[in-house]
Amino acid sequence: MAIELSDFSDIGTERRFDPNPPIPSQIDTLAAFIGKANRGPLNEPVVVESFESYRKVFGGHGQLGFLSHAVQQYFQHGGRWAAVVRVANHATRAQLDLPAQGEFLKLHAREPGSHTLLRASVDYDGIRSNDGRFNLVVQRLARPGSQLVEDQELFRGLSTDEADQRFIVDVLRSSELVELGGPLPACRPDTTRAEHPGQALPYVEMSMPGHDGDELTDYDIVGSNDERTGLFALDDLDRVDLVNIPLLASGRDHGITTFLAAERYCNRRRAMLIWDPPWSWNSVDAALLGLRNSGVRSPNAMSYFPRVCSETSPQRHGLGLPAGGAVAGLLARADQGPRWQTLSESAAQLHAGLYPQLDVTERQAAMLQRSGLNAFTSCRRGGLLIGNASLAGPSAAFLLWQRLDRRRLLFHILGSLERHTRWVLSVDWDRELERRLTGQVGAFLRTLFEQGALPGSRPEQAYFVKVQAAIRGSDPELVMRVGIALERPNEYQIYDIVHRPERSQARPAPPLEAAQLAS
Secondary structure (H helix, E strand, O other): OEEEOOOOOEOOOOOOOOOOOOOOOOOOOEEEEEEOOOOOOEOOOEEEOOHHHHHHHHOOOOOOOOHHHHHHHHHHOOOOEEEEEEOOEOOEOOEEEEEEOOEEEEEEEOOOOOOOEEEEEEEOOOOOOOOOOEEEEEEEEOOOOOOOEEEEEEEEEEEOOOOOOOEHHHHHHHOOOEEEOOOOOOOOOOOOOOOOOOOOOOOEEOOEOOEOEEOOOHHHHHOOOOOOOHHHHHHHOOOOOEEEOOOOOOOOOOOHHHHHHHHHHHHHHOOEEEOOOOOOOOOHHHHHHHHHHHOOOEOOEEEEEOOEEEOOOOOOOOOOEOOHHHHHHHHHHHHOOOOOOOOOOOOOEOOOOEEEOOOOOHHHHHHHHHHOEEEEEOOOOOOEEEOOEOEOOOOOOOHHHHEHHHHHHHHHHHHHHHHHOHHHHHOOOOHHHHHHHHHHHHHHHHHHHHOOOOOOOOHHHOEEEEEEEEEEOOEEEEEEEEEEEOOOOOOEEEEEEEEEOOEEEEEEOOHHHHHHHHO
């Protein structure tokens, strides 16, 4: 039985309290991309702020899929921050074997894949002859046969003695290039000296190159919740707003398993899934029929049609390029405006020499929009993305969720309240808490109202907030109920923001309670 500490109490929508802490009404959109990369850490979200930052960590374009293209498109079209998760299927690491008087000091590349090209050298410079220590230089090269060094690490005074402060096992924990790959030899590795004075310093080349692994499966992309791999690696991020899983190599689509897992994950994280259209969607009719038969429906996802081509290499990708990264960038740029705009309102045009693969007429664009697809149409300065549709479908239970901008605005509000009101668990629950909490949330929603994101002529037509604190058994629980008018004044979507020590979560209010509360 719940012990009531306070009744539900309406916020005085005209009362303004200093929020504690303030909830930002606008944020820099964070888009996440998951796929196969040339190199980089596996199953770890790495936040980058430019395509050049991506290249430094994951390498550039390759033949492994369209992840790099998606990230590049994102920044070209207005994105500011991206989180990249590299996944692989049985990729292996390159190996270095450094001779050590008949044995070997075995090193493995820190990151798997065929594009991690390593070499190493050993010297005893500055070390006494009977010391037993050695210096190690590890380099990563730009490409096979190249002498261009992309990265280098120097380790001085290493030791194979476990009692030494420079014990190699401990020191290499800080290395971004290599890790110990086997048992230590009985003595330090041999020097890699030039045969004759004046010759260039030799290096020990890889004894075994890395491998990029097999083609990705649904299991590799979705990953494991318990191990935080694949899609679930994004749990390491405080928030994520957009998720795109770029298509694999030309002709290969993601399975329905990936879609279902991704859209459910996005719903939990208050993010929107940007789903690339299958390769078989090569005409408007094929797209409409394919969408109808695919089972790909969700208010937590959106898609587009058609794919795009690049002016710089129109023949390189005969089936076109997925444009999920460009769409994510256009959404991120629209989010930077004074209010939540639709893609049509923000004049979402393609840049960087991209243009629609097929011509789509206004009539066809309207048909695609009604079915849940946002269309790239041809225009003088490049393709224009029009439409404001989620993949909810025409028979969605809530017609409101067919509107992409309204679903994303709701996600922004609920996600912000989940994150920024969790402080209530660390303070005493009293009337002062109610005042601070309702003031904080009221200021946030009023700012959105004043920006034009919420309808109505007065704040009380756009939102309300009520608070209840309770102890259920031995577990404290604070419930904050919010009503948000997204389409018409006084027509609220009502949610409970439930704070418990282990988790904070927004959930739809029970229908009967919601109806009573809104009356």
